[in-house]
Amino acid sequence: MGEGIFVISGTEPLSCPICGGNLAAYDRETREVHTRSSGKIVLLLRRLRCTQCKKLHTELLDFLLPYKRYSRKSIEDVLSGSRTGAPDDERTRGKIRRWYWKKAEI
Numbered sequence: 001m002g003e004g005i006f007v008i009s010g011t012e013p014l015s016c017p018i019c020g021g022n023l024a025a026y027d028r029e030t031r032e033v034h035t036r037s038s039g040k041i042v043l044l045l046r047r048l049r050c051t052q053c054k055k056l057h058t059e060l061l062d063f064l065l066p067y068k069r070y071s072r073k074s075i076e077d078v079l080s081g082s083r084t085g086a087p088d089d090e091r092t093r094g095k096i097r098r099w100y101w102k103k104a105e106i
Contacts, residue, residue: 007044014048014059021052029058034087035071070096
């Protein structure tokens with residue numbers, strides 16, 4: 001599998017989910033993501049700063065979840081009990097299940 005870095009940038013204007021202010025490009029962060037089809041990929045995600053409340057937000061693609069290193073589909077596979085596309089390591093699978101149930105309690 002060839003390794004590369006994918007640069008992610010949206011084109012539409014975005015507003016702050018906290019205060020509704022305008023978001024302006026601030027910098028970029030890398031995130032390694034384990035996907036079902038491609039194995040591990042490296043993304044260069046844009047971070048945006050609100051011009052009003054000054055909070056930072058990371059622009060995520062629809063297959064990503066905030067702060068997670070596995071794709072949405074891989075996490076769904078773990079939660080459904082499927083072994084296809086999900087992490088093989090049972091410890092990682094357990095962490096994903098515990099994260100989900102803790103989040104569901106809130």
